[in-house]
Amino acid sequence: MAAEGVEESIIIIEDSDAAYVKSLHTNDIIGESSSKNNKLLLIAAGVFILILIVLITSLILSKSSKKYDDVSMKYIENKLEDESKKPVEPTKIENMIAKANYLYSTGSKSEALSLFEKIALYSEAVSAYNLGVAQLKDEQYDVALKSFQKAIQNNEKRCVSAINAAVCSLHLKNNKNFRYYIDLAYAYLPAERQSPLYSYYYALINYYNENYLEALSALKNPTTAEYLKIQNNLGTKINALFDNDYDAIENMEQNQPIKNDFSLGLLYARVGDLTLAKKHLKNAIVKNIEPVKSQLALSFVNLKAGQVQDAAKEINNITDMFEEEAYKPYPIKVKLKESLFDIDKAQKRYREITLHDKLLTYQKIFYFSPYKIxxxxxxxxxxxxxxxxxxxxxxxxxxxxxxxxxxxxxxxxxxxxxxxxxxxxxxxxxxxxxxxxxxxxPKHSILHYNLALTFAQMGNMTDAHEHFLRSYHLDAKNYLSGVYAVMCSQIVHKENKKLLSIIKESLNNEEINENIDLYKTLLFISEDKILESADWLKNDYKQRPLYLALDIIIALKQNNLDTAKKSSQKLTILLPDEILPHLMNIDTSFSELSPKKYSNEVANYLKKQNFNFNDLYYGPYITRYLYIQQNLITGRLYFLRKQLKQVLESTTEQTHELTSSLALASLYDNAFEESYTLYNNLIDNLKVRDSYTLFLAAVASTAANHHENAIALLELSKMKDSNFLESRYALGLLYLEAKNNKGAVIQLSRVNKNNFNSEYFNFDIDVDKLIFEKQHQK
CATH class of the missing domain: 1.10.20 (Histone, subunit A)
Structure with a gap:
């Protein structure tokens, strides 16, 4: 997420940043003046003492008995009212300066400024420059500019006076004057080379000239420890501009106590530390810092963190309260996750999901499951x-x-x-x-089981769940249907506690045998009971494909690679021409290799195999998905697409799965428009309209920048399967992008899973759009 609060104020010449410019220069530069004035007053005090000694001596010599009377503050003020411009003693001026500063700090600004003006008429101790700083503090930009002009004419603090004159011009929206005084400050800068504040002036001038790297270099190599707060703020802004987010955070956190929780929260969001981002954004809301932006930012951080329902509530509240403003700060840009296409990220993700993803685990089980006669x-x-x-x-x-x-x-x-x-x-x-x-x-239990199994192998878990459940209800002894109904219910987010309890109780009442052992092991896998499922590895049943597949799944979860390798090798011997057994063998054989070596070994292994590819062209979805993933990892998607196109052109068989395979391979190979076209053909002409195919078509549409088409496809997918969370989440993001917050809230509020993590969809803040809108307004 873009650190919007920081980036907005990077370009100081914009109106929205004027307030920050004021604080950037006035508060601190006046500090410099006070420091130098103290030195001047000390010298003046010395001169005054010397004059006093001479005066006393002359009085003694003249035998005058006249006593010296201290001049009261009232007397000095009366003298200042006088038209004559007699010099006033330095000690009195010092007291007057103290009084003016006190009046200013307690809120009596007009009195203080009046006093400053009077003092300036009669003493060089308070200069036109200091007067200008006071006026700038009081936001009297036009008169402050005149004071700084006078200071420059008098050769007084010319460099810093020119900088502050530029600041006044900025507030007065006089860009021509702004450029003139910044260039003037740059011209006077060499004269400050011996000053401890040289790096500070250098940074300010380059900052205003938009030479941000030069300014950053000066901030990183300071010649002064003064004004650290200002220097840290500048460093934060410039580092954020160049996406040096950690440096920006470090700069900001050096200023304690932290005042700008909003910007800090955005920076933490940018680096992906969502916990700290939420903490600071909540603080910003409590402190009423940028209330609309803070609440919206918090909602988007919650979306990133998987707290989708919380995000939906926050978006709904802020839209109700600030309907028009809610769409302005953060335009959403929906995109697909980089891990889908980047070879290294795809490999890391592949290794994780083959071990932990329930859908893939269940689809492997369904692939090897027997049909019933x-x-x-x-x-x-x-x-x-x-x-x-x-x-x-x-x-x-x-x-x-x-x-x-x-x-x-x-x-x-x-x-x-x-x-x-x-x-x-x-x-x-x-x-x-x-x-x-x-x-x-319609009341044939075995028929429903077989039908459910075909749906499961095609990747349609919604219909698979329906028919497995129907099969079990028609025959309560058909335990495999019941167990598979439990598995499918987890994927489609259906309540299954009662069903699970009934099956468990029934199995416990059965005498133990090979089939009952199988059903119990499958239930253990569905409940993530790895220790209980480990007993399956001790059996001596006949080496069937399903049994060997369970060996591999359980052994890998236990990190028992030896058992997993033995079982996977047996599986490839039983089914040498099928792709999935070899992919499972790859999972067990190369899991400990480095990413680069893994890719090389997988590529070499697959080249040696003699697949008949019928399972890829016409068979279960799991084969297509995993084989395409391995071709992505090994960089061979182009060749796979070429192979699929040749078969598609020559086959006389049904082309549904072939078209689906090519569409998916094209998507992962970044041929987005081709994938989009193929999915449209699959849906419109071949009538493949299950929820998952519709969803993948929406993924391709999003990648090809046909976002309106993606919304329509996701609406259809949601209608086919109202519990398909990926469709709900993607639809919510696309509605946010289309500035339909109410529609987005409806979809996102139905994603009833904590820590939800979409496999496909992500979003960013559209910074380009923000910049365009700002330039357009300007």
Missing amino acids: FNANKTISYIRKGNANIFIDNVNSAKDYLKKSYSSSNVNIGITKAIKKALSYKIREANSMLLELIKIQ
């Missing part, structure tokens, strides 16, 4: 009952039984054909066949 005994039972009823002349009842057996036989035949398609990686075709069969026999 029909219950032949039940079909035979229907036929027997039908024949028995014919024998007893109950024709109507017999017809019902025989119809059930006939439809059941047709469904069972259909299930068999669909399973063959699925095992040949034609998942979408199998899914279509099962959807037709469900219309014939």
Whole structure:
């Protein structure tokens, strides 16, 4: 997030920064004057003592008995009212200066200024320069400018007088005068080379001339310890301008107590320390520093921190209170996360999600899960009952039984054909066949299980959850359906406590065997009970693909690499032509390598394999996603896209998965417009409209800068799956960008997960837009 509060006041010549300029120069330069005046007054006091000695001597010699009377403050003031311009004794002037300063500090500004003017007429102890500083403090910029002009004419503090004259011109919005006096100050600067304040003047002049690097160099190599507060403030501004955020923070924190919590909060937000950012922004709100900006900034920090519902409440409140102002300070620019495309970041992210991401873990389990065949005994039972009823002349009842057996036989035949398609990686075709069969026999538990499994393998967890749950309700002994319903419910954020409790209780009442052991282990994985699931590694069951996959998943979570490697190697031997087993073998074999070596080893490993690629072209989503990720990491996405295009042009099979693969590969290869076009074809022509495909199409639309199209796609995705948090979050950000805070609040308030972290979407403050708007206003 841009440190807006700092950056706004970087360019001092803007109106909004005039107040800061005033404090930057007047408070401290007058300090310099006071310091030097003290030295002048000491010299004057010495001269006065000498004169006094001479006077006493002359009085003694003349035998005069006249006594010397002290002149009262009232007497001096009366003398100053006199038209004659007799010099006044330095000690009296010192008292007058003290009185003027006291009057000024206690708020009697007009009296103090009047007194300064009178003193200036009669003594050089208070100069035109000091008078100008006092007037500048009182915001009398026009008369202060005249005083500084007079000081320059009198060769009095010419460099610093010229700087302050430039400040007055700035307040008076006279850019021509401003440039003149800054150039004049630069011309007088060499005369200050021996002054301890040289670096300070040098920094100020270069700062106003927008030579920020020169100014920063002077601030980092000061010739004086005076005015540290001002120097730190300047250092903060310049460092923030050049994105030296940590240096800016250090400069700001050197000034204690910290007054500008708002700017400090923004700086911490920029460096990603969201905890300290929130702390300082909350302090700013309490202190009423930039109330609108502070509250908006806090809401955006909460968005970054994953506290989405808190952010939604804050955005809603500030929009209600300051509807027009709420859109001005921080225009949002929605973008995709860099970790999606940067090879090093993508590799780091890939390694993390393969271990910890539940969706990927479950999709691996679904990939290797068995399809179920029909219950032949039940079909035979229907036929027997039908024949028995014919024998007893109950024709109507017999017809019902025989119809059930006939439809059941047709469904069972259909299930068999669909399973063959699925095992040949034609998942979408199998899914279509099962959807037709469900219309014939909607209360077929096995049919619902198989249909759910195809949905899960296609990446459609919403429909998978629905049919796994239906399958379990139709047959409470179909535990695998129940366990998978629990897993899917976690992904689609559905309540599952009751279902989980029922399944656990039922399994505990079952006699332990291989299947019950499998179901319990799957539940342990779903509940992140790693220690309990470890018992699975001790079994001696037959080496089935699902069992080996569970070995790998559990062993990796325990950091038991030896067991994970052995199981993954066995899996690649069982399924040598399939991509996913080899990708899981990569996870176990190269997990400890450095990023560069990991990429090289993976590239070499994949080159040696002889995949048939049917699982990539037509099969489960998990294969497409992970294989594309590995090609991103190894820098071979271009070649993969070329391969997919060739197959797409020549195949006679369904092209849904091929198109989806190419669209996803193009997205990660930064071919955003191509990806956007492919996803539109997938949705409009091939009618693939599940919530996740619609979401990915919105991702491609955002990357290709078709943000309005992305909003429409996300609205459709949300309608398909109202619990899909990624769609809600992305839609909320895009509504913020479109200055529709109310619409954004509706979406963001539904992201009911703490520490939510979008895999795809991020946002920045559109600094370019802010600069453009400021220049336009100017």
